[in-house]
Amino acid sequence: MGNQPLIVMSDDSQRTSGRDAQSMNISAGKAVAEAVRTTLGPKGMDKMLVDSSGGVVVTNDGVTILKEMDIEHPAANMIVEVAQTQEDEVGDGTTSAVVVAGELLKQAEELLDQDIHATTLAQGYRQAAERAKEVLDDIAIEVDADDTEVLTQIASTAMTGKGAENARDVLAELVVDAVRAVADEDGIDTENVKVEKVVGGATSESELIEGVIVDKERVHDNMPYFAEDANVALLDGALEVKETEIDAEVNVTDPDQLQQFLDQEEQQLEEMVQQIKSVGADVVFVGSGIDDMAQHFLAQEGIIAVRRAKDSDLSRLARSTGGSVVSSVDDLDEDDLGYAGSVAQKDIGGDQRIFVEDVEDAKSVTLVLRGGTEHVVDEVERAIEDSMGVVRVTLEDGEVLPGGGAPEIELALALRDFADSVGGREQLAVEAFADALEVNPRTLAENAGLDSIDSLVELRSQHDGGAQGAGLDAYTGDVIDMEEEGVVEPRRVKTQAIESATEAAVMILRIDDVIAAGDLSGGQVDADDGGDDMDMPPGGGGMGGGMGGMGGMGGMGGAM
Structure with a gap:
């Protein structure tokens, strides 16, 4: 054929490969994590999501936010799947899982710039994730299924920072009673707890109907x-x-x-x-x-x-x-x-x-939820669903962990020690994994208006001294024993978040070629052209090939 070029793809097709493809996908994943990061913790903020028809959702529930944003970017959707998996498997911890996934990509980007191969990073991340799950098993606290006080604390923790927080004591008791009621020899199916929403009255007037x-x-x-x-x-x-x-x-x-x-x-x-x-x-x-x-x-x-x-x-x-x-x-x-x-x-x-x-x-019960407005009742329902999920998981597994960022700090310390025993460049990936896990306590501090550096230093100091349950009190800024304070969550919330976040990050990092059919040029686009969705920042770190501004593959601006 001489010097004639061989045309394999159509004229409308676009291809981005190598470092540009990695950069594009990493930026998309980080953008998703940043979109929900400010909602994390008891002092997290809410998001108002307005669709093209004027429908409004006000929430700080991670998976709800990502669903309503209608993300189309394929790499970004992998991070959304992290939240969805977390929701399906556990019911809570969706924001934490997404934030960790985004931070893993951020740490990986820095190592890629140092010419560490993506496969090396993937291998190191997987080793770190396995070690992290082993450490969580070691520090988990066993809980008896008859321990109503601990189950109520778990339910209450899941509601903290959400719309149901002002009545969480009442609602937590209702949730525990409801989940216990529907348990049978086949397990616990929370679908047998029907939620009826009633606009009017105070949230504290909600009740459980045994029927x-x-x-x-x-x-x-x-x-x-x-x-x-x-x-x-x-x-x-x-x-x-x-x-x-x-x-x-x-x-x-x-x-x-x-x-x-x-x-x-x-x-x-x-x-x-x-x-x-x-x-x-x-x-x-x-x-x-x-x-x-x-x-x-x-x-x-x-x-x-x-x-x-x-x-x-x-x-x-x-x-x-x-x-x-x-x-x-x-x-x-x-x-x-x-x-x-x-x-x-x-x-x-x-x-x-x-x-x-x-x-x-009764093996099927009904929770009647009340609230002053429709938006309030909807957010209370989301908090109740998360709460039921964590109570179910606790009854099934019988293990909990302290909250307030305590497990993440303990894991980070353990992984840094573990990194010394890992040979080759994978050691750098394990250390990056440890740094990434600290994003949750750091974000808790930032969202509470505290100095994140001071909070991290104090947390590390106490964990170095053997205080495994030391976590950050977002209300006072003090580092306290979370187990003593009754701030606990199921072990599976953390293990599932680490598994899902690691797999999503590894999958994104291993992509070095994006081949797209059709004309994908263009920058920021709203998903519904209504101007109410979140636009993505321009540039996006050198996306190349008409994929600039994360507009490629449907665009992240067009994605959200």
């Missing part, structure tokens, strides 16, 4: 509002006359035939209702429709009926009352009935709902 609240009303005005010591029937079918499976035509030649047809339909419906009554049901929840005539017969018999109940509601009712969901009335017998001390239609936040409560050993 289920169904967002429906009774279907007929003549039905009773209340049933005591109620037997509950659960049907996922309909209380209607079945239609034929094929198209059918009925020819009526005189009015008597029509009346006979209607009478027969009415008789079928009455028989269905009599079947429900004969098994002793006082309340029936139906997954589909209820014929008007069936409603009439049910009202005559004094049976409360609810139609079009969601599958999730029927499942919760079954777990709560001990009943079984059946497909039709013909399959219903006494053994399928559940029991509730009280079933009533009540007003809650201006809406009529059915309360199924006073259930012994």
Whole structure:
């Protein structure tokens, strides 16, 4: 072919390789971490996120912020996945995990500038992460599942710095009771704790219902509002006359035939209702429709009926009352009935709902959260979800760590000692990992308006002296024993954060070529063109190849 160039990619394709690709991806990851860093800790600030339609979310929950920012940059999305994994696995520590991932990339960037190969960094980071998890196992504090005080402290710690903080003592007790209630031999599924949000009243007026609240009303005005010591029937079918499976035509030649047809339909419906009554049901929840005539017969018999109940509601009712969901009335017998001390239609936040409560050993419960505004209630719900996650994890693992940055300082000291035993350039990566872990206590101090250097020096000094539980009190600026103060969190919060952050950082560092289809030139772009998302800083450290300003691959400005 002589000196003719070989065209492999289309004219619209773009490629960034080598140091430029690494720099671009590292900058994207660091930008994500910086976006949530100021929300960390009890004195962290909130973010207001406004979408193109004017919807507003006010929160300091890391994973919520990153979801709402609608990030598109592929490398940045790897950091977002760190938060999502942390949320799914533990429920809390999302901001910490993202901040650590960003700091690992920042430390790596400095080593890359010193010509340390990315593969060497990756190997060193992985060695450091494994050693860190071993140290966390050594310093973990065992907790008994019956220790209500510690579980309440864990729940309370998870709410600190969030919208629920002003009522965290009340809410923490509710969370512990709720999570314990739904625990069974199969484990703990917090999906069985239904959260009902009510705008109005103080957050401290929130309550735990040992049972289920169904967002429906009774279907007929003549039905009773209340049933005591109620037997509950659960049907996922309909209380209607079945239609034929094929198209059918009925020819009526005189009015008597029509009346006979209607009478027969009415008789079928009455028989269905009599079947429900004969098994002793006082309340029936139906997954589909209820014929008007069936409603009439049910009202005559004094049976409360609810139609079009969601599958999730029927499942919760079954777990709560001990009943079984059946497909039709013909399959219903006494053994399928559940029991509730009280079933009533009540007003809650201006809406009529059915309360199924006073259930012994309810395996599905409802948390009623109150707040002055919709934004407040939404943020309380996010805090409650985080809190339930950490209580669940603690009950499953039985191990906790002191908070306030204490584990990170202990890990940093242990990893610096470990680095001496690591040969080659990986030693530098292990030391960088140790420095990166200190970003959390440093950020706690910064967000509390304290001198981060003084705080770190004091923390290191106390840990050098053997005080493994020494952490930073963000309110006073003192270094105190976090275990004694009751500021603790599950061990899995830290181990999962380290695992996820390390894997994401390593994956980003190992990318040395970005090949993109289409025209990706351009700089800062808002994701929704509404001008309300966060723009990325220009430049971005020499991105090259039309990827400047992190606008490449959809742009980080276009990413957020």
